[in-house]
Amino acid sequence: MIGAIADDFTGATDIAVAFRRVGLSVGIRFSLEDVSEERHHEDVVIVALKTRTIAPSDAVAQSMDALDWLREQGATQIFFKYCSTFDSRADGNIGPVADALGRALAATRVVFVPASPRHLRTQYMGHLYVDQKLLSDSSMRDHPLTPMTDSFLPRVLAHQTAHPVALLDHRDVARGVENVSQRLAETAHEAGTYVVVDAIDDADLLTIGAACVDDILVTGAAGLAEGWGAAHAARAGARPDASPAGSSHEGFTSVVLAGSCSARTLEQVAHMMQKGHPALQLDAITYPDPAELSDRALAWYGQQDPASAPLIYSTMPAEELHHVQDVLGAEGASRILEGAMGRIASGLVERGVNRLIVAGGETSGSVTTALGVVGGAVGPEAAPGVPWIVTAGPRPLTLLLKSGNFGDPLLLTRAATSV
Ligand SMILES: Nc1ncnc2c1ncn2[C@@H]1O[C@H](COP(=O)(O)OP(=O)(O)O)[C@@H](O)[C@H]1O
Ligand SMILES: O=C(O)[C@@H](O)C(=O)COP(=O)(O)O
Numbered sequence: 001m002i003g004a005i006a007d008d009f010t011g012a013t014d015i016a017v018a019f020r021r022v023g024l025s026v027g028i029r030f031s032l033e034d035v036s037e038e039r040h041h042e043d044v045v046i047v048a049l050k051t052r053t054i055a056p057s058d059a060v061a062q063s064m065d066a067l068d069w070l071r072e073q074g075a076t077q078i079f080f081k082y083c084s085t086f087d088s089r090a091d092g093n094i095g096p097v098a099d100a101l102g103r104a105l106a107a108t109r110v111v112f113v114p115a116s117p118r119h120l121r122t123q124y125m126g127h128l129y130v131d132q133k134l135l136s137d138s139s140m141r142d143h144p145l146t147p148m149t150d151s152f153l154p155r156v157l158a159h160q161t162a163h164p165v166a167l168l169d170h171r172d173v174a175r176g177v178e179n180v181s182q183r184l185a186e187t188a189h190e191a192g193t194y195v196v197v198d199a200i201d202d203a204d205l206l207t208i209g210a211a212c213v214d215d216i217l218v219t220g221a222a223g224l225a226e227g228w229g230a231a232h233a234a235r236a237g238a239r240p241d242a243s244p245a246g247s248s249h250e251g252f253t254s255v256v257l258a259g260s261c262s263a264r265t266l267e268q269v270a271h272m273m274q275k276g277h278p279a280l281q282l283d284a285i286t287y288p289d290p291a292e293l294s295d296r297a298l299a300w301y302g303q304q305d306p307a308s309a310p311l312i313y314s315t316m317p318a319e320e321l322h323h324v325q326d327v328l329g330a331e332g333a334s335r336i337l338e339g340a341m342g343r344i345a346s347g348l349v350e351r352g353v354n355r356l357i358v359a360g361g362e363t364s365g366s367v368t369t370a371l372g373v374v375g376g377a378v379g380p381e382a383a384p385g386v387p388w389i390v391t392a393g394p395r396p397l398t399l400l401l402k403s404g405n406f407g408d409p410l411l412l413t414r415a416a417t418s419v
Helices: 009-021 056-072 094-105 153-158 177-187 202-211 222-236 263-274 290-302 318-328 330-350 361-370 411-417
Strands: 002-006 026-029 044-048 077-081 109-113 121-124 127-130 165-168 193-197 217-220 254-258 279-281 311-313 355-359 376-383 386-391 398-402
Touching (some): 009 077, 009 376, 026 376, 094 217, 109 202, 153 165, 254 330, 263 411, 290 311, 290 330, 330 355, 330 361, 361 398, 376 411
Parallel strands (some): 002 077, 254 355
Antiparallel strands (some): 376 386
């Protein structure tokens, strides 16, 4: 069994569909509470954590708990999932978590492969691109919590770890599996070397995946999950699953909660408003108490037609965001808004909402945790890397956890109104 540890919730659902696409069965956990009796038998078991922006020591501790649980479930190899835009702060957490996992697993080398061509993230000569732009020129430079201002990943990673960091560039990847295997062995002759590997298309990821199929620890995003997963599926004789278990979209009362300020979410929120969905923007400066902020939002919801798929959002462009952060501090603003979003989600479910569409990885973590959702069935994709999740229990909820920059501009509107 493969165990996967994701540093945010949307990332966990993103790799769930990547592994499934190549024919592997997948289980997902959003919490490790009350799991002592649980036994998983899927090919891949994913633990979703919310460790991307917390203190490195906490991120390490939670990742190690996830590792212990996955090993108890029978995991023999581990996939550490971080963002395809390598979202992290200067002091972590990708390096510290990889260090701890590598130490526990006695990994002799570890590959770092964030490239996910399906999401238009490619890496060439160590430089990460988002669509046609270098990472540092993309909207990721304005991210509220993890602004990415350096595109050269070996340097970014070297700031986060004491391990030697090397680059395996595209010339080597293009020469095929045997060459990559050999070059990885040479490049990582010093035990514990971290190798950042270029990839610009799916073929590169298949090559890298095949070369690393026996590695005890690999790290990356959905592109590598697909490439590495394909190598495992080929071994196991698994067949790609063309039709994942469907989720019925009948009889739903939907609300969209957007806590992402990413460029694509801005467009999606604008589209919802253009289409006339009632919309409320959360004002954290005027109401910095998450309880008051959420009470006001729930009172507003009470005045809307539940069939109108309302939108509650804190999404705003970079200049306005920076103003809020100047007043409240970046962490302070996030704490207020994520706290409020969690309370709002719980209040909405109490009021009969049973389909929640959440934009933003951190926001999705706060909402899912506040709702007490511990797992669910991974349904069809509403957009590449964005599957519907149907929770278990007598009152199942349908959730869409959307990464800030994922999906086409119409995704939120479509997801809110599809029947
Ligand atoms: N208007 C705002 N002012 C300050 N912080 C905000 C605002 N809106 C959202 N945030 C915070 O920014 C972070 C966005 O992260 P996240 O939800 O992961 O979105 P993304 O998927 O785009 O990265 C969250 O912590 C959220 O609370
Ligand atoms: O790898 C990716 O790009 C996503 O799976 C992801 O982690 C994006 O992060 P958020 O935008 O914070 O959801």
